[in-house]
Amino acid sequence: MYDVVIIGAGVVGSAIARELSKYQLKILLAEKSYDVSNGATKANSAIVHAGYDPLPGTLMARFNVRGNQLFPELCKKLSVPFRQIGSLVLAFDEDDMEKVETLYQRGVANGVPQQEILERQQILDLEPNINPEVKKALWCGTAGVVSPYELAIALCENAYINGTEIELNCEVLGIKKAEGCYELETTKKTVRSKLVINAAGIYADRINNWVSAIRFFIKPVKGQYMLLNKTTGDLARHVIFQCPTRLGKGVLVTPTVYGNTLIGPDAQDVRDKTDTSINDQKWDYIKKTALKSFPEIPFEKTIKTFAGLRAEADTNDFIIGEAEDAPNFINVAGIKSPGLTSSPAIAEHVCKMVLKKFNQTELRPDFQPFRQSPMLEYMDRETGRKLKETDPAYGKIICKCEQISEGEIRDAVSRFPRAVTKDGVKRRVRAGMGPCQGRRCGAEVDRILSEQREAAGTQNAVKKGG
Numbered sequence: 001m002y003d004v005v006i007i008g009a010g011v012v013g014s015a016i017a018r019e020l021s022k023y024q025l026k027i028l029l030a031e032k033s034y035d036v037s038n039g040a041t042k043a044n045s046a047i048v049h050a051g052y053d054p055l056p057g058t059l060m061a062r063f064n065v066r067g068n069q070l071f072p073e074l075c076k077k078l079s080v081p082f083r084q085i086g087s088l089v090l091a092f093d094e095d096d097m098e099k100v101e102t103l104y105q106r107g108v109a110n111g112v113p114q115q116e117i118l119e120r121q122q123i124l125d126l127e128p129n130i131n132p133e134v135k136k137a138l139w140c141g142t143a144g145v146v147s148p149y150e151l152a153i154a155l156c157e158n159a160y161i162n163g164t165e166i167e168l169n170c171e172v173l174g175i176k177k178a179e180g181c182y183e184l185e186t187t188k189k190t191v192r193s194k195l196v197i198n199a200a201g202i203y204a205d206r207i208n209n210w211v212s213a214i215r216f217f218i219k220p221v222k223g224q225y226m227l228l229n230k231t232t233g234d235l236a237r238h239v240i241f242q243c244p245t246r247l248g249k250g251v252l253v254t255p256t257v258y259g260n261t262l263i264g265p266d267a268q269d270v271r272d273k274t275d276t277s278i279n280d281q282k283w284d285y286i287k288k289t290a291l292k293s294f295p296e297i298p299f300e301k302t303i304k305t306f307a308g309l310r311a312e313a314d315t316n317d318f319i320i321g322e323a324e325d326a327p328n329f330i331n332v333a334g335i336k337s338p339g340l341t342s343s344p345a346i347a348e349h350v351c352k353m354v355l356k357k358f359n360q361t362e363l364r365p366d367f368q369p370f371r372q373s374p375m376l377e378y379m380d381r382e383t384g385r386k387l388k389e390t391d392p393a394y395g396k397i398i399c400k401c402e403q404i405s406e407g408e409i410r411d412a413v414s415r416f417p418r419a420v421t422k423d424g425v426k427r428r429v430r431a432g433m434g435p436c437q438g439r440r441c442g443a444e445v446d447r448i449l450s451e452q453r454e455a456a457g458t459q460n461a462v463k464k465g466g
Contacts, residue, residue, distance in 0.1 A: 401434020
């Protein structure tokens with residue numbers, strides 16, 4: 001019997017797991033995919049929003065602003081790359097300027113700090129490559145960029161070392177109410193839990209509708225992106241938005257935490273919740289819109305295109321709370337943008353709900369709040385030096401594009417939850433993330449993964465024999 005089962009190991013479910021792992025609770029994080037962060041968390045804009053966009057009084061507004069405040073310390077503790085570079089919302093005409101003023105006033109109502117409406121020359125001083133026809137812009141200094149999948153992986157690693165059980169390839173097939181608990185049928189086993197947290201992303205409506213007559217529906221909306229190589233890193237110095245439309249925040253141009261340029265997304269309504277295919281006809285729209293912000297974008301330096309799905313709830317706000325007709329069943333659903341930014345605040349809030357349910361306030365005396373990145377560049381200099389001296393694998397470069405060593409890859413794939421694919425390695429240590437997209441290092445990464453699988457098999461055989 002578990003105290004809590006969390007369904008879904010995206011950034012929100014992972015953040016909740018880590019927050020709850022501070023307390024004396026038996027927790028299971030169940031993920032249907034072979035790895036964590038495999039849904040919307042791995043394919044989004046990677047923006048930590050300031051909080052001026054959501055309507056005042058909404059859950060989006062509340063958790064966006066609080067989440068933004070929590071990000072710097074959380075990323076520091078978990079050794080996750082985060083850059084608080086600020087954002088600009090550009091205005092090119094009178095209609096845009098009215099929207100910018102509206103966003104500013106929303107930001108004031110939501111309690112967003114470091115806001116200012118800038119004039120044309122101030123904008124050009126900040127962004128020399130911007131379209132000179134810009135008239136005004138909303139500046140906010142607390143916006144930033146992060147690596148969302150690295151954050152989710154770090155949250156899961158930290159939750160795991162603090163006692164949370166994590167089951168991958170563990171899809172929930174059904175839930176039924178039992179005496180004093182819920183029974184969850186999964187592809188691995190049937191589990192019983194006193195409390196269930198539904199953080200299943202675009203599938204959260206299905207999970208809810210199994211146990212609650214108060215239904216909601218999640219519509220998947222697809223957005224396409226293009227990633228340019230690092231030689232374009234100075235194109236945009238801050239997160240650059242155009243004024244939002246009814247379809248969302250629109251096409252942005254932003255540097256990434258690693259110095260690439262990210263452009264997108266568009267917004268396509270789709271029916272298939274697995275449809276992350278690329279629609280080549282949409283690139284003209286994305287390029288044309290981005291060129292309004294920056295007239296000279298070297299699209300020929302694109303190294304990757306991809307699409308992600310976001311969860312649009314029919315409530316037009318986050319759905320966070322206990323189902324009225326299903327005690328101890330908590331929905332955390334409809335978490336579209338600013339869901340990434342909001343994730344630590346949502347976790348904080350949901351944790352308080354759970355603790356109240358269990359009348360629990362006792363912290364784990366051995367809780368470990370820190371997690372060390374497997375990447376040398378995020379270690380202190382002395383730790384990195386000692387690793388290179390004691391283990392020659394840290395001096396053997398596997399990914400020449402990103403300068404990632406065999407030692408870093410081995411460290412990443414030996415941790416739990418383990419990477420079992422090249423894509424999983426890429427998300428943990430960037431091997432294969434450079435201009436060649438793994439064409440030169442892919443075989444070596446496969447070799448390391450194979451050796452890791454063999455080692456894990458040997459260890460399991462020894463345990464069974466012992």
